Amino acid sequence: MASRTVPKSAIPITNPNSKSITITSPKPEPANGRSSKESPESSSATATNSTPDPATNSPSTTNHPPANVAPISEAPRPSTAIKPPQNTWGSLDMGGMNIKNLPGSNGLFTFTFLINLYLNHNALTIVPPRVGLLTQLKEFYIFDNHLASLPYELGSLYQLQTLGIEGNPLDASLKNIAQKDGTQALIVYLRDNNPAAPSPPVRQWKNLLTGPEREALAADPNAETVSVLCFNILCERYATERLYGYTPSWALAWSFRRDLIMKEILRHDTDIVCLQEVDIAQYEDYFSKRLADEGYAGVFWPKSRANRLTGAERRQVDGCATFYKSSRFQLIEKQLAEFNALAMARPDFRKTDDMFNRILGKDHIGVICLLEDINTGTRLVVGNAHIHWDPAFSDVKLVQAALLVDEVQKAADRFAKLSPRPPPPVTPGVNDDPDQPISQRPPPVYTEGAKIPVIICGDFNSNPGSGLYEFMSSGHLAPNHPEFLGHAYGVYTSEGLKHRLNLKSAYSAPGAGGEGHVTNFVPGFQGEIDYVWFSAGNLGVNAVLEELDSTYLEKCVGFPNTYFPSDHVAISCEFRVKPPRDQSAKLSTTNPGTPTSL
Template sequence: MADSSDRILNGGFQPQYAPFQRLFQPNNSRGPSRSNTNTPSPTHDHILPNAQSPGFGYGRQGHPMMNLGPKFTPGGNDNHHGFSSFGGGGYGGGNHVGQQHSTPTLQNAQPLTPFQQEQLEIASLSRKSSGIHHHAKVSVETARTGSRPSAAVTITDPNHPSQPIINGLHRKDGPTQEAQEMPSEDGSEKRQEWRALDLGGVGTRNLAQELFKYSFITQLYINHNKLTSLPPDIKQLKLLTQLDVSGNQLTSVPVELGMLTNLKELFLVDNQLTTLPAELGTLYQLKTIGIEGNPLNEQLKSLIYKDGTVGLIKYLRDSCPVPLPPPERQWYIGDKKSDASDDAEKRTPEHGIDSFNVFCYNILCDKYATSTMYGYTPSWALSWDYRKELILQEVMSYAAEIVCLQEVDIQNYEDYFAPQLAYAEYKGVFWPKGRAKTMREEERRTVDGCATFYKTTTFDLLDKKLIEFSQIAMSRDDFKKTDDFFDRVQNKDNIATVTLLENKKTGGRVIAVNAHIHWDPRFKDVKLVQVALMMDEIHRLATQYAKIPPRARPTNHEGEWDPPKYSNGTKIPLIICGDFNSIATSGVYEYLSKGIATADHSDFGESAYGALTSEGITHPFAMKSAYANHDMQFTNYTPGFAGVIDYIWYTTNALEVKGLLGGVDESYLERVVGFPNAHFPSDHIGIMAEFKFKKQAETKTLPPPDFGESSRRTSRQETRGGARR
């Protein structure tokens, strides 16, 4: 039979226990404060010494830390240099082990490595924290001395004082998960957020399922219990930075632990672990792992002693087996969803001459794909030789008539993508970012830019243009007068490219724009300015393109040849693809979809950009995102961000969407912390839409109004009079 703490932690707490008594609270939350804040609480005298006593010191950032004596050495005093307060960083200090001390060794024994000594220190501290709610008590005592407020509060059922309920885990009438009510000094209730949960030392054998609904907690202490396993649902606690499961009876840890990519400290001391799952290699932010006291295999143990936590994570990451590939992405036709691979065969014969596909993809430039940026990705999956093959395969498999790629560097455009795609009857248009102009040839070849490829069997290229946002802004007199232009816009060398294509079979034209907007979320104003400048330039070019007369019938053309005529630039079908680094609630999205952003738009902030911020911005095109009516989970997927920032925009007066490429299978994403990985070579995913040209409304010349015989007689007289003149 489970003990009382088991029943509580497994949801056994009953509604009649609703009133709670708070223990171990800071002085400033109990009411009138004592005159002497250094006087220890009678309740806690046996827990920790006073902050002013010889047993207390001050640690990092001035937080009080319990001084447990000299560092642990074999045969010596097994104490540590300090203990951080609850919520302050756990036992260790990452791979930095601080000041080196001489370590007594047995005769003929090898001296301890710094990382081995660190493991022994962590284990020593862990064994001293086996008491009930040890971390919470330390935290409260620390907060009581005035250092900082407590991050967690122990709550006890007054009817069963020996059965603690921590942080309102089972409160039915309590506050929301994000905040906890705390009494203020005047006795009124106030809400205090908490992020740490201490279930340590209560002897539980199982964890309540409700625990994993507390997805906001950042620290979880379930040490010194009787747990034999951790539920896979622990992956729901994605914000955890510190997890202590020391002193249990674990024989394994779930692979789902690797989904907790925010973890910085993981303590597994004194369990029955013989190995660690390779999936822990995705814990790229982990600074400290404690594994002492486990019958761990010698390979892993030696690796930790030699290279520390960082070395262990790197080894696990690169030795992790490749997961099963995801199912094919779905293809949407209207409201109908079908398999993309099956539907590709169906689309080919039905893909009429008035339809075409557009594929957009930020491929992640090689120089940006570093282990620092993507520490969760195996090094072999991050290598360019591996990724470029997957990228090319993906582009070729979708066989879109127009392909817009971002972050393609000069070298790989010239030496790889252009030659390889030429075999599939593509030609390309490419420009690098502006910085390439000032670099030597060797450095220049690593600069990325935008590459647009088009099927030569479908389109002819009529014109191509480069849009350099900073250069266009420089040409505007009102921009030159603002400090914000020089400080925020001019030093960003993002670009867009414009291609004017003509359908070989119909003579219909389409303007295809490929853009890459500045990435930094702190520069929302710059993003909006760049897109506004782009739309102004597109309008200017479209007006010129509308004046280009239709070409004569090609000599080898079969069938009718009646190319459309465009009365103005807004009548030409327009596609704008790219990585806009802007979500659907941004000013960029609002401006493109509505055609206007007012001068007081919040994304402009306090910045001044001449007429753009004094009068607002507009554009004349009827634009819509191809995915506006579809719930796309993301186009960029990393542990720190998952959202839609890539778009295919089109003019609704000239084009209609016939189909869309769907997102990534959700069941696959449950096992993946982020991209790139073995199956997705970029942190972005490609998006694709099928478009159909709309027929232009015919403009008919209406006859003059007929008001009877008198009207016709007058008309004839005017005609004769005009002839005489």
């Protein structure tokens, strides 16, 4: 054993080469006051993530979550249940135990909460690459072993402060880097020189319709489909080594990431593309021009703080961009939903400190587009939003989502009042192909806004168990919901949140795989916070882009990486349009096999 005082929280391991490691600790004192000594049982220690260092108040962290902080938290809910005690050990001492082999399957590499790890004074010749999964490590001692090399995956340990490698027959260049420039320089070297890992499986489309339903849809001359992609692309200002220290610097560079982002967008060739975290410079210099070449027109607004800035600093402000295929859709109206301005304009919102400090200080936005199909006259209301990230402001998330939905409803009501589009002229010789079905449906007439299909995409920074998800998917939320945190916001907290859009998440559709798939993948959080909401009364889901391969994710520390250019992943789906009921009834005998419901 190493002649060193083991930290008080260190846990000695007696059989490190077994397939799994079981750590036992004295049973915590029960809540009823009885001593744990009164029971002969012992319990396994349950490890918990260590609390990350507080984020600084720089723009990169106040407007964007650090990679080791989750954008969600469990809402405070009243409960009389006794919570189990939490163990807070974070050090593990396996030094001086003559360990010769540490297989990658060892349970040690599941202890992702470890802060200090001692493997010194052993006989190791290899450190398994899976050590890169222990991203909470700050001290790692492997001196006095037989190591001739170090795994490149050590470069993923972006929080590592001390790496003890003395007494190993290592390559002289590695030793020189550590001795001359320190641990961080060695970590950066390993990170940036890590050979590209095997590429992940290509994500496929998951069809939710049966074969006969697909055939009926293709044969129906009145059938319409629309496809959508939603993607938070991680704007250049936030893609820093301080926030994403596990990502190679070259893979964080905008010149590298933008090509991967564009490749992902074009690969799916959707009718509508909703992007978040697009800054002004990226939109003007790259996306608007590049996507125009592919037949897309765009609508973009930056966050509110752009109004206070000028020059290069203003061009770094991010916002939301919505693109649509100009050969199919005409933009009838576009609208900026500036959440802090909308809140200030509401007469029922009292101008309290909470309003100024919690709502008005957040400059998140939504972009609303009213689109009309040039050929069929079918209308769409498309919302695109980025909701505040901080879990300490769950009330702000609810208010921003409610304001967005309110504006979408108003926009749909305005849209319904416009006269229907005249049918396209019939040109002799056109559509004479007997194999190409010809639509017999006149342009739809929308008697109210609720009849118009609605799609709302975005990064909502809320998981499926949140109050925001409950509100969006059910159409209501109780005024005393705990995620309001006791703050008062007019009608929202006196009568509750309500909407009449009949929204559902595309990935909650039968056969889509259910909610809970990963859309945001960083060391501090892996889960679903991005959504494509749709009005279930007039849209149905045909297909969704499948979730990420779980086996691949198990080998990753977090995104961005060589293959994924953002900390978020794109989600995409295809919808079928259900015409207004009065028109669909007239055409119901045309193709009775065509699916009409979700």
